[in-house]
Amino acid sequence: MEENLENSEWMKGIKEAGFTTPSNYFEELNDSIRARMITERLRASVPVDGHTVPPNYFEQLQLNILAKTAKQITASRQTKIVRLWRSNVLKYASAACFVIIAGMGVYFNINEQKATQNNNYTETATEQMLFDIDEEVIIEHIEANYKDQQKPTAKETALENYILNNYSQNDLTGNL
Amino acid sequence: MKQVEDSEILEKFSNIKTRDEAFNLLLNKYQQKIYWHIRRLVIDHDDTDDLVQDVFIKVWKNLENFRSDSQLYTWIYRIATNESITFLNKQKQRNNTPLDEVSGELEETLVASSYFDGDKIQMKLQKALLKLPEKQRLIFNMKYFDDLKYEEIAAITGTSVGALKASFHIAVKKIETFMLNEDITF
Numbered sequence: 001m002e003e004n005l006e007n008s009e010w011m012k013g014i015k016e017a018g019f020t021t022p023s024n025y026f027e028e029l030n031d032s033i034r035a036r037m038i039t040e041r042l043r044a045s046v047p048v049d050g051h052t053v054p055p056n057y058f059e060q061l062q063l064n065i066l067a068k069t070a071k072q073i074t075a076s077r078q079t080k081i082v083r084l085w086r087s088n089v090l091k092y093a094s095a096a097c098f099v100i101i102a103g104m105g106v107y108f109n110i111n112e113q114k115a116t117q118n119n120n121y122t123e124t125a126t127e128q129m130l131f132d133i134d135e136e137v138i139i140e141h142i143e144a145n146y147k148d149q150q151k152p153t154a155k156e157t158a159l160e161n162y163i164l165n166n167y168s169q170n171d172l173t174g175n176l
Numbered sequence: 177m178k179q180v181e182d183s184e185i186l187e188k189f190s191n192i193k194t195r196d197e198a199f200n201l202l203l204n205k206y207q208q209k210i211y212w213h214i215r216r217l218v219i220d221h222d223d224t225d226d227l228v229q230d231v232f233i234k235v236w237k238n239l240e241n242f243r244s245d246s247q248l249y250t251w252i253y254r255i256a257t258n259e260s261i262t263f264l265n266k267q268k269q270r271n272n273t274p275l276d277e278v279s280g281e282l283e284e285t286l287v288a289s290s291y292f293d294g295d296k297i298q299m300k301l302q303k304a305l306l307k308l309p310e311k312q313r314l315i316f317n318m319k320y321f322d323d324l325k326y327e328e329i330a331a332i333t334g335t336s337v338g339a340l341k342a343s344f345h346i347a348v349k350k351i352e353t354f355m356l357n358e359d360i361t362f
Contacts, residue, residue, distance in 0.1 A: 028341065035348040039320060042351070045362040046301050049321060050294020051215055061211070061225070062203050065232045069199065072233070 180205060182248035189239050199236060206249065207232065209322070210256045216317045217260040219282045219306075221291045227263055231256045250331045257314065257332060264310065279306040297360055304354040311335075312347040319344055 163172070180201045188198035210231060215224040234255055242251060267273075273281060283306050286292060286299075294302065305313050314333065318324045326337045326344075333340070355362065 031345040032341065035345045038348050038352050041362050042301070042355075043320070046298050048294075048298070049212075049216060049302065050292055050298035051212070051221075051289075052291045052293050053211075053221060054291070058208055058211070061207060061228065062200075065203060065207070065229055065236075066200070068229060068233055069236045072237070 183244075186239075186242070186244065186248065199239075202235070202239075202248075203232065206252055209249075210252060213253060213256050213317070213322060214260050216305075216321060217257075217310075217314065218263060219285045220289065223263065227259050228256075231259050234259075246331065250328065253332045261310065261314075282306050297362070300355060300358050300360050301351070304351045304358075307354060308347055308350060312343050312350075315340055315343045316347040316351070 185198050185202050185205070188194040188201070207228065211224060211228045214227050214231070215221065218224055218227065231252070235252055242248070267281075271281070283303055286302055286306070292299075292302075305316060308316065311333075315329060318329045318332070319326075324332075326340050329335075329340055330337050335343075
């Protein structure tokens with residue numbers, strides 16, 4: 001009677017009531033047990049890995065590591081930080097020099113830009129004016145200026161006679 | 177000999193007068209554990225020697241800023257693991273070795289090593305481990321040789337306990353298969 005009660009579906013429900021397991025627990029449990037059995041058997045045959053170290057290796061290793069850390073401490077102590085600005089006077093003087101140099105740079109740069117801009121404006125204005133003046137007016141202006149130039153007083157025939165009388169043909173061809 | 181508590185080491189390290197003493201205590205407590213943890217990953221003794229020194233120099237430099245929200249040994253193990261994996265990755269890049277051939281190189285190092293005196297079954301287990309992917313090898317070593325709990329391994333590797341268990345089970349199955357194929361019974 002008692003046995004029947006243990007195996008009944010109703011009793012199973014009582015036993016599991018309220019308890020849960022992680023998902024896939026029973027599938028993984030099988031693998032876990034199997035892996036555990038293999039490793040236990042293996043451990044009985046192979047308890048250690050077989051690797052070795054030279055004699056007194058670990059004593060030496062500790063000394064080597066401590067020597068390296070000591071070297072680092074010495075290096076960090078020897079690395080002195082040199083202050084760039086030892087006094088306030090030097091600091092302010094340097095700052096003032098910097099401001100003056102930067103100011104001069106800005107000033108000359110602006111002036112140079114202005115001069116360049118002015119030249120560019122003049123050239124453009126002249127070109128524009130010439131373009132606006134009528135061609136005939138320009139021709140008349142040039143001819144009027146040409147008339148004002150000094151003309152030779154002797155006539156062309158008199159000049160020819162003078163040359164022919166005073167220079168031979170060889171002189172003329174030689175000077176050409 | 178009574179093991180000194182991590183909290184005591186940290187407290188002593190925070191005082192400049194007892195800093196050297198604290199670091200000595202830390203080295204006494206952890207240097208061998210960290211050495212073997214690295215050695216099982218990189219196999220070669222000389223490479224391990226360089227790495228373990230680098231790890232403890234890093235620990236010494238950063239211990240002042242260590243926050244007690246993680247455990248000291250977890251933090252040191254994490255540094256050691258990262259240094260070892262970085263070293264192995266650099267080795268792969270330097271030798272232009274494809275990922276699946278790395279185990280071959282490490283196996284050669286193991287066989288040629290003058291600091292391995294394991295018997296036949298120990299050598300087979302090491303060879304079986306070198307056939308595993310790096311992460312499975314790391315997890316197996318920490319569980320099998322260092323006897324760490326899954327929660328501790330999770331804190332070191334930043335992997336969930338569930339994923340660690342799955343990786344460990346797969347690693348154990350692969351090792352068993354390898355050993356049986358090599359006619360090794362245990």
